Amino acid sequence: MDLRKIENEALHLSHKERIELIRSLVLSIDSPSEDELKEEWLLEAQRRTVELDNKTVQAVSAEDVLAKARRLIR
Numbered sequence: 001m002d003l004r005k006i007e008n009e010a011l012h013l014s015h016k017e018r019i020e021l022i023r024s025l026v027l028s029i030d031s032p033s034e035d036e037l038k039e040e041w042l043l044e045a046q047r048r049t050v051e052l053d054n055k056t057v058q059a060v061s062a063e064d065v066l067a068k069a070r071r072l073i074r
Contacts (some may be wrong), residue, residue, distance in 0.1 A: 010021060032040070053056040 010018065013021065048057075052059060
């Protein structure tokens, strides 16, 4: 199927269907692959480990984070 035929068919979709198609196409371009996400998370975990080891940041317990979040929501 060539691009012009696809475009012509897409233009005959309903407004809602065109919006859904646009979202799908944009996400297919902008979203990183699963491997890219894994690599990014691995690098982030390594960066945070170095910060904790060097004591440039302090760890915060999940309990403290949740308590603060609950206070902010109220």
